[in-house]
Amino acid sequence: MSAVADAPAPDLIDLRRTLHAIPEIGLHLPRTQAVVLDALAGLDIEITRGRALSSVVGVVRGSAPSPDPRPVVLLRADMDALPVHEEVAAPWISTHDGVMHACGHDLHTAALVGAAHQLCARRDELAGDVILMFQPGEEGPGGAAPMVEEGLLEAAGRPVDAAYAVHVFSAEHPLGVWFGRPGSLMAASDELTVTVVGDGGHGAAPHRTLDPVPVACEIVLALQTLVTRKFSIFDPVVVTVGRITAGTKNNIIGDRAVIDMTVRTFAPATREKALAVIERAARGICAAHGLGVEIERHTGYPATINDPDEQAFAEATIRDLFGAQRWVDQPFPEAGAEDMSVVMELVPGAYVNISACPLGVDPATAPDNHSPRAEFDDSVVPDMALFLTEIALRRCAALAHERSGGVPA
Ligand SMILES: [Zn+2]
Structure with a gap:
């Protein structure tokens, strides 16, 4: 048990819907940042706010034994929305005219908050530290580079060993299916x-x-x-x-x-x-x-390239947690671009996707991300939070095992 009693986790679906109603664009997301800080309040986490942008960086320190240097894993969620007028009929629809969470970043943010709570609750299993990266500006002009400049990768006091991110998609695969590929993922x-x-x-x-x-x-x-x-x-x-x-x-x-x-x-x-x-x-x-x-x-974002070992680790974690039937190999890269690539150029990492296509909607014809009609089924948020938690725990444990002279996991 953790020595410090951490605050109870918020309901992640409620949190996602709260975020969905207040979408903000670009590098300055004051209302979103306030909701995230509030959802992390009471946790024993070292929190830093961005200076040039409304980012939030948290460090969860683990208490499980590990040889030095203790492993560091980074988990990332983007928090920004798009200049799209929402046409989805839902009680939690955007209250900001002309702005919509049309790329599902509200689900990412809620999932990372969930992981923060779980990691704090399981601190005694965590053989390293976890950097939580809540970033603005993924849809432009880019929040990762200024966060790196402000010390993101040194937040734990030691170099980051591995970085992970999850993205939701509103179409293409049935609800809850994870997908990804090693190597080139995005352009x-x-x-x-x-x-x-x-x-x-x-x-x-x-x-x-x-x-x-x-x-x-x-x-x-x-x-x-x-x-x-x-x-x-x-x-x-x-x-x-x-x-x-x-x-x-x-x-x-x-x-x-x-x-x-x-x-x-x-x-x-x-x-x-x-x-x-x-x-x-x-x-x-x-x-x-x-x-x-x-x-x-x-110059825009660099290519997003999954490190083959980190990708294999992420895929194995997903198969283990959710069953092999929930994983699909993505045959080709996508020509879209992603700001997480800025981190993954500096740190080996894996970026995986999960379908949030609503039940009862045909993934083949569902509106894609960025559409005013894109709908994301937030029942996947707890699975995303669990994945982020588990990959951080497991990667730190594997690195600690390696550093103590054990066989690489
Ligand atoms: Zn996106």
């Missing part, structure tokens, strides 16, 4: 803006101008050729031009054409190469036509 996501700089004039006399529009079109088509000719099909690259802007009227040639694109890659070397070859092609095509070019690069 790196970068943005490039290419501005073709010409010299406008009358639409009837293009030879007296430097028309940026056909040059921009040539660049857009060349990008798709680059994807197939410069990269292996087994190391995928996605280049999507989501926006082109040029001109004001059909008979006026404008000075500039602006091409905005997203670039998704799965390997760090490929990421650099993709950005470099796109820039080279844009510069070369503009130069060939005698036009100028300006290129802006906005």
Whole structure:
């Protein structure tokens, strides 16, 4: 038994619904942060609040024996919502107009609060320390990097050995099914803006101008050729031009054409190469036509790559806790991006998914995450909390065993 009597755990479903009703966007989530702090109050946890953002970091110190250095495991939940007007009919629907927990981060937050309570209650089984990472800004502009800058990974006083996160999905698999894969899981996501700089004039006399529009079109088509000719099909690259802007009227040639694109890659070397070859092609095509070019690069999240050993540990924990029938191997990575990748670049980790598709809804046709109609069945929250608790306990125990000279688990 813990020497300190910790506060009783809140009802996790109630907590999720409370969070769902007050969704907030970005790096500053004052109401969400207050709810989380309140739900952790009374626990013997070292709590730090973010300075540049409304993050919450908690450290649970275990009291089970372990050789030094005592293991450190990080568990992460994102807390932010999306600029979506909720169309779900539920009593706990968003009370913030135009903002919705459409990616289920409210379930993640409630689950991590649950794990905090369970870990405190089972402190005497915990052969190490657990860092609880409650992060804002996952949907942008990124909360993990400022949290790392503010000392997240040193919160326990020793390096982090392993990091884990769970994400819910509103479709695709039946309720309660866990899924994931080793290695590449999600893409790196970068943005490039290419501005073709010409010299406008009358639409009837293009030879007296430097028309940026056909040059921009040539660049857009060349990008798709680059994807197939410069990269292996087994190391995928996605280049999507989501926006082109040029001109004001059909008979006026404008000075500039602006091409905005997203670039998704799965390997760090490929990421650099993709950005470099796109820039080279844009510069070369503009130069060939005698036009100028300006290129802006906005670096996004790196690729999310599951450490094979941590992934295997997470999968084994899930199979053991919930049964093999609850686990599905995910055949391919997703080209979405995830802020947890910032932590997982620095610390080996595993990121796993669980379906929260409501019972009675066909997963094949259920609205996806980010839809105004996305529904998440919060009956999975206690399972998520149990998984987070168990993986922290088990990983610390395995590391302590290894460090005492035992055979690696
Ligand atoms: Zn999400």
